[in-house]
Amino acid sequence: MEAAGGLAVTTGVGVNAGVEALKSAGVPARLAAKDATLWGPEAETEASIRLGWVDTFEKSKELIAPLAKLRAEFGEQGIDHIALCGMGGSSLAPEVISRTLDLGISVLDTTDPGQILAEIGEDSLRRTAVVVSSKSGSTVETDSQRRAFEAAFKGIGITDYAKRFVFVTDPGSQLEEFATEAGSHLFLADENVGGRYSALTAFGLVPTALAGADIAELIDQAETFATAIANDGDNPAVVLGAVIASRETITIADDGSGIVGLGDWAEQLIAESLGKNGKGTLPVVLEDPGAAGARGSDRVYTTVGGSSTGLPNSGSQLAMPDTVVNGPLGAQFLVWELATAYAGHLIGIDPFNQPNVTESKENTKRILAEGLPQERPHAVDGAVEIYGSHAETVTGALGELLVDADNDGAYIAVMAYLDRLDDAPVAALRAELADRTGAPVTWGWGPRFLHSTGQFHKGGRRTGVFLQITGAIGEDVEIPGRDYTFASLQAAQAAGDRQALQSRDRPLVRLHLTDRKRGVNQLLHAVRELS
Template sequence: MTASVPTGSNPLQALATVHQSPWLDFIRRAFVEDGSLAQLVQSGDIRGVTSNPAIFEKAMGEGTEYDPQMRDILAHETLSPGALYERLAVTDIQAAARVLAPVYEQTKGRDGFVSLEVSPYLARDEAGTAHEAARLWADVNAPNLMIKIPATPQSIPAIRQTIAAGINVNVTLIFSLAAYRDVVEAWLSGLEDLKARGGDLSRVASVASFFVSRIDGKIDAAIDRRINAGDKDARSLRDLRGKVAIANAKMAYAYWQEIMQTPRWKALEDAGAQTQRLLWASTGTKDKTYSDVLYVDTLIGPQTVNTLPPATLDAFRDHGTVSETLTKGVAEARAVMDSAERLGLDLNTVTTTLLNDGVSAFEDAFDALLGSVAAKQIALMGTKLTTLKTSLPSDLQSALDAGLEDWRKAGTIRRLWRKDAAVWTSQSEADWVNWLDVVDERLAHVEELEAFQAEVRARGFQQVLLMGMGGSSMGPEVLAMTFGKHEGFGHLYVLDSTDPQQVAAFERKIDPAHTLFIVASKSGTTLEPNIMLAYFHDLAKRALKDKAGAHFVAITDPGSKLEALAKEEGFWKIFAGDPKIGGRYSILSNFGLVPAAAAGVPVRLFLEDALRGVRLCDASVPPALNPGVQLGALMGVAATQLGRDKLSIIATPQIADFGAWLEQLVAESTGKHGKGIIPIDNETLGGPNRYGHDRLFVYLRLSTEHRHEQDEAIATLIAAGQPVVTINLHSKRQIAQEFFRWEVATAVAGAFLGIDPFDQPDVESTKVETRKLTEAYEKTGALPAQTPFAEFGPLAFFTDPDNAAAVKAESASAILKAHFDRVQPGDYVALLAFIERNRETAEWLQHTRLHVRNAKTIATSTGFGPRFLHSTGQAYKGGPNTGVFLQITADNARDLPVPGTSYTFGVVESAQARGDFDVLSERKRRALRVHIRGDLKQGLAALAAALHDAL
């Protein structure tokens, strides 16, 4: 029977006569601000509001209505897009809650609610859901808020916890009667828990959102397929079209009525509890052959809610029929359910699929929403962020798009931020990813670094000498080369060599009485920084006597041997490393920040710039917009799918040294188990005909530098179809953002390669061989003898028997020709020099590598030993067997003792070179060593001449 409708009211308002509440499934800022929501509330057309990610995505992804608040927030805070979205959403929810507050008060907390959903990413996470529900409840701080939680099996316990905490809950994505029973149990148990704790049950409201039209969408499609296939039950099946969803809902309501009669509920009701009302969701009609108000007209009953999208709301206001229909035709509804089962429509599978699809759809919508917010945030921040532009051939672009979509669907970036080792190889990776959090952690303690910086300045040090190796030296060297000397601070020198000539050169640059010495070693057991420390500490003690310790600072992991030594010798400061950050990922930790502070770099500003990079690489940023994932996925698919495993790094001069740090990060992280990305740093650009099809170019461009020749050369490469990534920095300090972007990118690339990007097994193998040789020296006073297989003037050639058989010839040029004739397309050549690193030797290597590249159309790499051992050396030995190596060693013009040992720096350097070569040989690499006897300059000239003839 149709209910009596008061004069002047419409069907929406008349629903009150049958005790059903119409809620609006829509929210948008302009809709609230222009009074439209208030008008609907005041007229009595609606009594509540629900939201979901799809609704917010449309609101935030269109127009400019959120721009003023976004600008204001971003002017004062550095947030991730996820946190920014939440700030915007909370503002909208709070505004809607204020509009609905009168309804909440008038109905004594029965109506007047606005719903906000926990992150869809937490749908299968019980603890995460419960935690976020409590956090959102506190952030919105409105009694008429409902927290939406999906009815997944994993979230059911979270629903109980949230109810027990006194928080209003809208349980969403309920499709089946079985799931609804679980929801009711969680609700009742939560109330009982709250009652046992003496809580106020009367203030806790809940609805159970039972989805309707989506069920008919699935069932009707199955029916139509079977009818079209000539099913023998076609007539019976046709009779069920458009009826199963409504019948399913009526069964749920019948169950609710039973619950309301149980002693268990009565006890809670007597204690002041409100009923959990069924809310009909997904009530917009999908099938155009049905009435547009079908799922409203047929589901009207006492103590229920129907949440309507705007179009359905307008339609019901216009021509809806108000009649208590839920309690009518229950027997017929049971018959429909029985027929559906008998005819094999498998409602259980349908509802399970719908739940999974619903969770996925909300995740997709949330991805789109956060992508919209991220895009807007990037646009509003402008030059505060570095920018990335790709110019890719179609095959690489397609592979990248597919890789990014795979990561999006799997939620892999969120797993990475959760430090899930299964992102890589499920081994020890989770123990090495605290670099994800270190910028926030160091900003929280930046006063410590600033106080140290002020003390350094006050003491008037004229030089700062950092002694380290690998990750402990590469990053600080970038800072020294990029930022130069700061007024009031000493020049930062970075020593990472055992070459005695180079050690002596650094000794000449400093005055121990006015030098701050920093020794950096995570483990405190690394050979090179230990012997450098021994040498310069001895030097300082001879100059400063018992005041030497006041000139020394150590950076090391807690409990290391270096920490013990620093305490024993009275070092001025000991800064702790994080044992869960590997050396090459440590630039934004104390290993980079302490030298930066000592050199006068404004550490707070530097970290704040880094934080912008952290936030845009956050777990909340979908892969296609996530700067770190974009770049890492590109590196990964280029290497694994298209053979573009040479990462060519080009940079404008003021930031050029960044490439050396990046070279170490990429090579040492990815080059292992026969896989890898080989970074090619500082190889002067050539024309397109100088390159094969194995390159991915990265152009790091400081926009304040006008390097037209580089820009033009890059444009030529793009025009020739080479893949190019251009990264624009708007100030030198933005290398802080790039440090973090590349750390994320390298970890992502490691996932695509299927390796652990945080270990370095082949660096350890060289250390083992070096240790054997130095121990032999300590026992006998000499390194084991070696005999060259060929000698020509100042050049003596060494290698293993297999390589010797392949290259043996009657002249130096013929040996070199035979060696380089082994280069194949897709290979690379590495020139590895265990000699003093200075301008002359660096220019010699650069000239020689370009000669090799141009002659062989091959990628080339150079490295000075021993520093490359802790960098590209990992990839040379553990990566793909595509390298052709020429190691260059030389007699030492002078040598230096290592205090406290029987050996010298020259002995250590020789042991390192030989140990490295031994591992290359053991790995069956195409390797040749040439040793220069006598004068180095003359020997290099002779080698250059032989190479010229060979090539």
């Protein structure tokens, strides 16, 4: 165990060699000093402009007063609800903060028309301010959501809707120019911080402060922990980094920490940072400490919170973790960021680039211009159309996945382009599949996973087996100023990702739900029929 700055990491995994390698090379002190050479000459250019997160909490103190002022102004106008339009690093950290503090922010990291419609209804819209977050300023999902909100505000007679928008972006982006011209509220983020490392920048703090979070406390927690990262004494992040690098897969569950959803944020951080060059560590988020698939010889089971006594040696099948991370949320953000960067050094990976993320985006853009590919189902079973399988039934198609996953190093990725609120029961598939196979099983809601594990799917180890789930659309939503709708954008994103995976000869089955509720029930029944 190593503890410092209010946070402790305890592990029963043999990571002494990794810890010693990091400390003997002076990596903690060099990273604290923002040494861009830590990941080799090929990574140096990118790293030189991506290390602001190491101490960005200092700069973020400047946000506290103006955000408190804007929150008070919104309160005087009867605005008490925040909708966040963002993807990946722009939405996952705010979601953790919001869920942990029960702030009730609506996070729109989707193109599903059902979720969009639920958010732009008149009753909630009259008391809503919209935070639009995009580092590049050109993210297609957030641009589309902004257009939908603008039209909705106009539709209920709110003429000064520009003042309902708060934009968070990097200096010099096209979104900065748009916000300035529109007269909307604007907060510029630290341009030397990549999206997935941006939890303690404006991306994580603006929407949550406007919803009532005490961001000064989060900053203080990170600052307290940061005092430990450069010295020669205990550094919990070094231990966690060695743990992440020690296995092909890290499984993550919360065990009573009071922090809600940290695993989803850490999943993006680890997968997008380390899943490239045919290697990396696959993160798997578990529903709870007793969830299926936690343990295995290829993975390290880690909990946020929970007991740190009596940890088993690696390989034990006892229902207790290999590693425990205990500490407050602000420190948790920083320790996982540091640990991921340390793991990149140990594995020999640049943790700051994402060479394969743009591929599916480019496919989507092309499909929107040319039209959806013509595809015919191999079979129809009840409310489910089956593509990419030789099976005639849903149970048979799922069985094929298990056969494909019965190889060394294989993992199953379930990717659901559905409404993650109304269609939430379908997520039970992850645990059901994990219970029936020895392979790690990940779950991703589309398109948000494209900004997360999507990088690992294409750039990480080449052993993935993929199940894509799509669904029929009830009521569509127009995107003003575009010649496509949310339904067609969602369909193009799913098709673009399929093409990216198929071009790599990855096993992929697509199940299309012609009736979502019936189809979800049918999928769950089918997976439970598998032996």
